[in-house]
Amino acid sequence: MEWKHAIKEYQMYLKIERGLSKNTVDSYTKDIEKLCLFFCKNKITISPININSDLIKQFIYDIAKQINPRSQARIISGLRSFFDYLIFEEYRVLNPTDLLETPKIGKKLPDTLSQDDIDALFSAIDLSHPQGERNRTLLETMYSCGLRVSELITLKVSDLFFEEGFIRVLGKGNKERYVPIHKDAESYISIYKRTIRTHIEPKKGFEDTLFLNRRGKGLTRQMIFIILKDLAFKIDLKKKISPHTLRHSFATHLLQNGADLRVIQQILGHESITTTEIYVHVDKTYLKEVVETFHPRK
Template sequence: MKWLQAIKDYQFYLKIERGLSKNTIDSYTRDLEKLILFLEKNQIKSSPISIDKDIIQRFIYQIAKEVNPRSQARIISGLRSFFDYLVFEEYRKTNPTDLIETPKIGIKLPDTLSEQEINELISAIDLSHPQGERNRTILEVMYSCGLRVSELITLKISDLFFEEGFIRVLGKGDKERFVPIHNQAQKYILTYINQIRCFVKPKKEFEDTLFLNRRGKGLTRQMIFTILKNLAMDIDLKKKISPHTLRHSFATHLLKNGADLRAIQQMLGHESITTTEVYVHLDKSYLREVVETYHPRK
């Protein structure tokens, strides 16, 4: 079995059997491409079937010089998943990554913005600019609904259920969830649709896409990053932010204001409550308040 065919079969497995998103599959693929590049540079002739632990270990040593421990751990995890698949399909008897240690990494607390900083970002948008109304709506929706950037740019007009007060979101692995949307975000969306989007002619396949560029196509992830980066510069924000910062801020502000962790988990679309629990670490005072409020001997 050759590498290209093995990767192609693996991608199909990740998509059909595990239901992973394109972005996740692309990430797994990039890790394997790094391994293949390492083999080529070092003139190592090993197939997915014959490659052994020693070669994988040499690759990991090389990668450790180029990336941080967190990225190194992710690459090892990606390789382990690939070889688990080969074992599952009985192409191999053992997984060469089984005895390779993953570097220990601490909990990386997500960056967040204060409510005032969120307001300053949104207020900095130039509404006289043709795309100003759209950009304000984008930030409001990302923050008020806690959306991933991939969920935002694929949001459809048919996903809006304003009478019920929800939007339908297609998350990781094409998992559907319904997220509450408050009146302010609804108002911005309707203004954008009725006053801005109506003058843009959507290209084929983008007729139902909510957020469009001037040429009638959907926005890219990079465009959202650029919008935020420019706004951060406008208000002289010293923090390094990304679209995910708004999602982290959404969860953190809900938690600080007394929202239930399980409810936040559902709104964020986290499969495991453990993922959501990272937000508890952002504000230790929350834990103290829980004990003081609910403990029988308070």
């Protein structure tokens, strides 16, 4: 079996059997391609069926000089998944990554913004042009609903259920969930649709896409990054932020105001409560207040 053929089959498995998004599939693929590049650079010829743990160790030792432990751990995880697939398909018996030690990494707490930071960021949006109105609407929607950037740019007009107070979100693995939307975000969307979007002619395939660029196509992930980066520069924000920062901030602010962790889990679309629990570590003050307020021996 050639690497190219194995990777192609693996991509189909991730997409169809596991229902992973294109971005996730691409990420898994890049890990395997890094391994192939290492073999090519060192003139090593071996198939994915015959590769052994010693060669994997050589590869990890080589990339460890270039990347941090967190990235190493992610690549090892990606390779382990690939070889598990080959075992599942009965191409192999053993996983050559089983004996690898994953680098120890601390739990990385998400960056968050205060409510004042959020207000300052949104206030810096220039509303004198149509893109400003759109940008305010999309950022308010992202923060109001705790959306991933991929969920924001794929949001459709037909996903809006304002009478019920929800929007429909297509999350990781094409899993659908319904998320409550704040009345302010709902109002901004209504204004944007009525005064801005209605004057844009959508290109074919984007007729139902909510947020459009000036050419009638959907926005890219990079565009959302640029919008936030420019706003952060305008208010001289001394933090490195990304679209995910708004999602982290949304969850942290809900927790600070007394929301139940499992409710936050459902809104964010986390499969496991352990993923949501990271926000508990962000705000230990909240935990202290909960104990002092509700403990029977207070």
